[in-house]
Amino acid sequence: xxxxxxxxxxxxxxxxxxxxxxxxxxxxxxxxxxxxxxxxxxxxxxxxxxxxxxxxxxxxxxxxxxxxxxxxxxxxxxxxxxxxxxxxxxxxxxxxxxxxxxxxxxxxxxxxxxxxxxxxxxxxxxxxxxxxxxxxxxxxxxxxxxxxxxxxxxxxxxxxxxxxxxxxxxxxxxxxxxxxxxxxxxxxxxxxxxxxxxxxxxxxxxxxxxxxxxxxxxxxxxxxxxxxxxxxxxxxxxxxxxxxxxx
Amino acid sequence: xxxxxxxxxxxxxxxxxxxxxxxxxxxxxxxxxxxxxxxxxxxxxxxxxxxxxxxxxxxxxxxxxxxxxxxxxxxxxxxxxxxxxxxxxxxxxxxxxxxxxxxxxxxxxxxxxxxxxxxxxxxxxxxxxxxxxxxxxxxxxxxxxxxxxxxxxxxxxxxxxxxxxxxxxxxxxxxxxxxxxxxxxxxxxxxxxxxxxxxxxxxxxxxxxxxxxxxxxxxxxxxxxxxxxxxxxxxxxxxxxxxxxxx
Amino acid sequence: xxxxxxxxxxxxxxxxxxxxxxxxxxxxxxxxxxxxxxxxxxxxxxxxxxxxxxxxxxxxxxxxxxxxxxxxxxxxxxxxxxxxxxxxxxxxxxxxxxxxxxxxxxxxxxxxxxxxxxxxxxxxxxxxxxxxxxxxxxxxxxxxxxxxxxxxxxxxxxxxxxxxxxxxxxxxxxxxxxxxxxxxxxxxxxxxxxxxxxxxxxxxxxxxxxxxxxxxxxxxxxxxxxxxxxxxxxxxxxxxxxxxxxx
Numbered sequence: 048x049x050x051x052x053x054x055x056x057x058x059x060x061x062x063x064x065x066x067x068x069x070x071x072x073x074x075x076x077x078x079x080x081x082x083x084x085x086x087x088x089x090x091x092x093x094x095x096x097x098x099x100x101x102x103x104x105x106x107x108x109x110x111x112x113x114x115x116x117x118x119x120x121x122x123x124x125x126x127x128x129x130x131x132x133x134x135x136x137x138x139x140x141x142x143x144x145x146x147x148x149x150x151x152x153x154x155x156x157x158x159x160x161x162x163x164x165x166x167x168x169x170x171x172x173x174x175x176x177x178x179x180x181x182x183x184x185x186x187x188x189x190x191x192x193x194x195x196x197x198x199x200x201x202x203x204x205x206x207x208x209x210x211x212x213x214x215x216x217x218x219x220x221x222x223x224x225x226x227x228x229x230x231x232x233x234x235x236x237x238x239x240x241x242x243x244x245x246x247x248x249x250x251x252x253x254x255x256x257x258x259x260x261x262x263x264x265x266x267x268x269x270x271x272x273x274x275x276x277x278x279x280x281x282x283x284x285x286x287x288x289x290x291x292x293x294x
Numbered sequence: 295x296x297x298x299x300x301x302x303x304x305x306x307x308x309x310x311x312x313x314x315x316x317x318x319x320x321x322x323x324x325x326x327x328x329x330x331x332x333x334x335x336x337x338x339x340x341x342x343x344x345x346x347x348x349x350x351x352x353x354x355x356x357x358x359x360x361x362x363x364x365x366x367x368x369x370x371x372x373x374x375x376x377x378x379x380x381x382x383x384x385x386x387x388x389x390x391x392x393x394x395x396x397x398x399x400x401x402x403x404x405x406x407x408x409x410x411x412x413x414x415x416x417x418x419x420x421x422x423x424x425x426x427x428x429x430x431x432x433x434x435x436x437x438x439x440x441x442x443x444x445x446x447x448x449x450x451x452x453x454x455x456x457x458x459x460x461x462x463x464x465x466x467x468x469x470x471x472x473x474x475x476x477x478x479x480x481x482x483x484x485x486x487x488x489x490x491x492x493x494x495x496x497x498x499x500x501x502x503x504x505x506x507x508x509x510x511x512x513x514x515x516x517x518x519x520x521x522x523x524x525x526x527x528x529x530x531x532x533x534x535x536x537x538x539x540x541x
Numbered sequence: 542x543x544x545x546x547x548x549x550x551x552x553x554x555x556x557x558x559x560x561x562x563x564x565x566x567x568x569x570x571x572x573x574x575x576x577x578x579x580x581x582x583x584x585x586x587x588x589x590x591x592x593x594x595x596x597x598x599x600x601x602x603x604x605x606x607x608x609x610x611x612x613x614x615x616x617x618x619x620x621x622x623x624x625x626x627x628x629x630x631x632x633x634x635x636x637x638x639x640x641x642x643x644x645x646x647x648x649x650x651x652x653x654x655x656x657x658x659x660x661x662x663x664x665x666x667x668x669x670x671x672x673x674x675x676x677x678x679x680x681x682x683x684x685x686x687x688x689x690x691x692x693x694x695x696x697x698x699x700x701x702x703x704x705x706x707x708x709x710x711x712x713x714x715x716x717x718x719x720x721x722x723x724x725x726x727x728x729x730x731x732x733x734x735x736x737x738x739x740x741x742x743x744x745x746x747x748x749x750x751x752x753x754x755x756x757x758x759x760x761x762x763x764x765x766x767x768x769x770x771x772x773x774x775x776x777x778x779x780x781x782x783x784x785x786x787x788x
Contacts, residue, residue, distance in 0.1 A: 365767075411758040
């Protein structure tokens, strides 16, 4: 069955997500739409980019990833299709695909046909596009190859001697703080907000409420608090500076 | 594949939504159930009516729309099926289908068979009914035609000279204020809470945080704030009076 | 179509739920995954056990129930499969299946193959296991029969003369307080926090905001407030003591 994932900042109070799914099903009744999340903080393109990066490869090849965090809806920003080795991505050209684009990806500006609203391109442009792609139609039939798309950089880590400087790039539902330091780097501890936190194997190795660092499931170190929220304990937010000590 | 949409005020913390889906799948294993929202404010029948109105036509013909916002569960209020030109609707007879009923719609009171709880008709009555309808069974095999169903009016706009008087009828997740003034009416600005707000083409035409009026995707004007919440800026709530100036 | 339900404390802000679904679909592209809830209070194993108990039988036989509330992820706690008469259950061995285990259930410790993270067994172990079981594979091909699994007791009611002593075991989205007193016991009223509350047939029998007791849909009495939240009115929490008067 053709699979379409759907990530947005639409929330879960209104009919917006359902409207998109209905329009997909009108185009491809066989599509299965899997929600990633609709609770991206409104207009937070960088978090959406990280979410897409973190989960797109959990899905079978040929999955279409629909991502709509789109503060520029109705303006001149382009609706685009990204064609990578294993997946297709559909959404606005605002950098939301920055972390999944590779040098071999091809980007297409979607040719707009028919009438569209000024405020709901997810329903009027992106949903039909995702539906058609999920039927197996090729991107060139839907858009025009472009090279001037928007792509921002993943936050870099810098190493100075034994110190690896990084930052908090995402905070999850449990209050775990995801850093940009790859788990391939051997580190012994992390310093944040004047606290030194040791690396452990798993959450349960910490005492109740103890701050620990663990290897996260997306390939980056995470700061956690066993059975508690590291975000609350540290009053943390994304962008906070951290320093890890090389092991 | 037969499609059933599901709208409720059941929230997303308990098992209620899943229980309904399980009972649907027992009756029709081929049904695809699409959530509209389960975060209607508890017992807010008018908001549910607007949500159903706004998205039902996004789905393919023959879709069954299951809507359960039902403060009268277990009382004498009737469970009903509404058969309109393209769709079937299932839910309580409390006005929730007021905005999708047309003069050619037929309304059936569901014949109750088997044992039902006093508190969970969504699971015990509405889910099996929706499942059976999604298999193609006709409403008269499940219920009895009635004419004394509940239907309330859509809030009217009134025009006096150059002034169109209306109100806020729904506030979405982004804090956009949806009015009852149709986008077919040419207006230049809206006055609300002593502020005059100009009509723009899209959200991004406003400065950061600026209040604007745009043509909404459901056919009504919306008051929005670019990259911000108009609800917060204006301390708005549904029912608030607005006056638009005819263009 | 093979059905898998999914209950967790993963919340709805991140990609965790989608990652699990993607990995299921990699193993069994025909599986339909139905969310029960992902808003179990983080690490609240007892609430998860009650949710699974309350809704597992709403689904067709052979449904696989995946339940991941797992504070011990990465520790020595076992990942398990529970095979009961009509259903299969997959999750951590921490008591989460206590209320659905029967004397004829068989429990298997999952044989771990391949590489797994220390923090996301739902994706790395439980999802593939659920996917394989949903294809019809038998539990013994995936795990080893064990008898030393964790099982805690359902909170008991005790009867002294005309008084049935019980407690609040779950509070739902509407603020209804679910007790552990079975609806098969005939009672006339419930005392909680010095208030006496009468048993009624349905919510609508109470006046606006009035506290009432009704027979709940899962087979236990519930304390409710018509059109309001009994939780707020009574400042209630789970574990609160109640005394019912036998009718």
